[in-house]
Amino acid sequence: MELSVNAGDVHEVETAWSGRNCVKGKAQSTWCGSSRVTGSSLLAPPQRLPYSGHLSRASKMDELVKESIATVEQRKKTSVPWTIDEPHDQPYHRFENGKWEATTPKTEHADPAGTLKPSDKLALYTWNIDFMLPYPDSRMRAAIHHLETLCRLHPPTMHPVIFLQECLATDLTLLASSPWIQANFHLTDLTPASWASAHYGTTTLLSNRLSPSACFRIHYSNSEQQRDVLVLDIPLSLSTTTTTTTAAKPLLLRLCNTHLESLPASPPLRPHQLALCAQHMQNLKTLHASILAGDLNAIQSFDAHLPSAHGLKDAYLELGGQEDDAEGGHTWGQQASTALREKFGTSRMDKVLFCGDGVVCEEFERFGGGVEVEDAGERRQIVGLGFGKGWITDHLGVKAVGGTGQVAHTSLGTRKLGYGLRGGTTDEYVGLSR
Numbered sequence: 001m002e003l004s005v006n007a008g009d010v011h012e013v014e015t016a017w018s019g020r021n022c023v024k025g026k027a028q029s030t031w032c033g034s035s036r037v038t039g040s041s042l043l044a045p046p047q048r049l050p051y052s053g054h055l056s057r058a059s060k061m062d063e064l065v066k067e068s069i070a071t072v073e074q075r076k077k078t079s080v081p082w083t084i085d086e087p088h089d090q091p092y093h094r095f096e097n098g099k100w101e102a103t104t105p106k107t108e109h110a111d112p113a114g115t116l117k118p119s120d121k122l123a124l125y126t127w128n129i130d131f132m133l134p135y136p137d138s139r140m141r142a143a144i145h146h147l148e149t150l151c152r153l154h155p156p157t158m159h160p161v162i163f164l165q166e167c168l169a170t171d172l173t174l175l176a177s178s179p180w181i182q183a184n185f186h187l188t189d190l191t192p193a194s195w196a197s198a199h200y201g202t203t204t205l206l207s208n209r210l211s212p213s214a215c216f217r218i219h220y221s222n223s224e225q226q227r228d229v230l231v232l233d234i235p236l237s238l239s240t241t242t243t244t245t246t247a248a249k250p251l252l253l254r255l256c257n258t259h260l261e262s263l264p265a266s267p268p269l270r271p272h273q274l275a276l277c278a279q280h281m282q283n284l285k286t287l288h289a290s291i292l293a294g295d296l297n298a299i300q301s302f303d304a305h306l307p308s309a310h311g312l313k314d315a316y317l318e319l320g321g322q323e324d325d326a327e328g329g330h331t332w333g334q335q336a337s338t339a340l341r342e343k344f345g346t347s348r349m350d351k352v353l354f355c356g357d358g359v360v361c362e363e364f365e366r367f368g369g370g371v372e373v374e375d376a377g378e379r380r381q382i383v384g385l386g387f388g389k390g391w392i393t394d395h396l397g398v399k400a401v402g403g404t405g406q407v408a409h410t411s412l413g414t415r416k417l418g419y420g421l422r423g424g425t426t427d428e429y430v431g432l433s434r
Contacts, residue, residue, distance in 0.1 A: 057384060068131065084220065087231070088218070089214070089216045090216060090217060091215065092105065094186055100187065103186075105211075105233075114209070115250070121403045122160075122161055123399060125147060125399050126165075126399075127162070128164075128259070128393060131168055133382065135378045136168050137174060140168075140392075144178050146371050148180045158401070162185070162204065162205040165259040165295045169199065171203075172187075172191060187205060188205075188215060196219055202257050204257045206255075211235070212232045212233055214232065214233035217229065218231070220273045222272045222273065224265070225261060229292070231255065233254050234255065236250060236253055250286070252284070254284075255290075256280075257293065258292060259297075260294070268300070271302070274310060274312075275310055278311060288358035289404065291359065292352075293351065295350050311355055313361075314352075314353055315361040315402075321364070329348050330346035330348045331348055331350040332349040332350070332394060332396070333345055333347060335394050337394075338386055349395065350396070350398050352398060359402055361402040363400065364401075366398055368395075368397040370391070371392050372389055372390040
């Protein structure tokens with residue numbers, strides 16, 4: 001997003017590319033030109049700026065973005081227990097006996113009941129849910145409902161995994177309180193304790209029929225926006241591969257959830273971030289395969305070549321998608337504000353990458369198009385900020401289905417790349433299916 005801010009607020013605002021992503025202003029070397037907040041407690045509640053009825057749509061959005069960025073600055077952590085660019089273990093959470101229990105992953109002697117078997121499939125969903133727009137609770141509830149609708153279509157042998165980016169701390173509470181999530185998933189995070197910012201970050205939902213053997217984050221050193229990669233290792237059944245293993249060290253499928261840097265920078269930051277991810281996707285003898293997904297903010301020409309430069313395959317391209325096919329593959333811009341879409345067009349920010357001979361991607365599609373908040377008044381308020389409808393986020397999600405066993409064929413099929421214009425199930429693609 002390129003924002004027009006009031007004179008005196010900021011001397012120069014650099015180009016940003018998404019209403020969800022952070023805008024870096026040169027005034028006081030802060031984001032979005034707002035003054036750096038100092039000496040404030042991480043527990044201090046964010047201050048809401050009231051909307052004035054006479055403000056234009058652009059001015060309202062400017063005020064909202066400035067408020068969000070000020071809150072991020074206010075809640076930035078000054079002391080953390082991890083070392084940047086190094087794995088830092090964290091617990092994951094299981095729902096048992098009516099409550100969430102923090103659990104330390106078992107690194108040895110994996111429970112066979114929690115391993116991924118050759119006949120099993122993974123359905124990986126990744127979705128960036130805008131942290132800047134108003135009504136975050138309503139928008140996250142709508143996102144949960146939509147994901148539940150999609151996941152209920154799965155056969156019993158399919159394990160859902162959900163990567164979310166730009167979650168607020170309040171989103172974690174909503175996720176943890178969902179009966180559907182309690183019944184079907186492990187959660188990596190209940191609080192922002194493992195985020196570099198106490199305000200927003202990433203989280204992963206893992207099918208509770210799987211038991212991870214590791215859960216850790218790597219916080220990027222080259223990041224101005226507190227970005228990281230969240231990693232889960234899933235043990236594989238010994239019969240999944242023909243490779244000899246020991247019971248103490250089963251082969252693993254590594255799942256990586258990341259949100260790369262949002263803005264152009266000099267020198268660029270995303271190459272270092274993705275290179276670090278690739279290193280940890282390929283550096284263990286016990287890794288059978290690795291999958292990375294999330295908002296990769298591929299907004300510059302070099303971004304298209306980063307995955308292949310590090311030995312990573314792009315699921316969309318592997319199944320026949322075209323890099324320059326805006327209608328068939330782009331994931332950002334369709335639901336951005338009208339002004340931003342007209343200015344920047346659309347782009348393929350959200351991707352699924354993988355490496356290793358032990359994983360096959362069979363299906364790829366977009367989801368989440370057209371999903372709106374339920375309340376009519378809230379929809380009108382979002383439209384009043386310059387959006388075409390009361391959408392819950394400016395990103396489409398992407399879904400990849402695959403497994404670690406042999407499959408008969410891999411293809412896009414007739415509806416594998418689609419944009420659900422009506423915001424319903426994957427059956428409701430209109431005009432943009434390949």
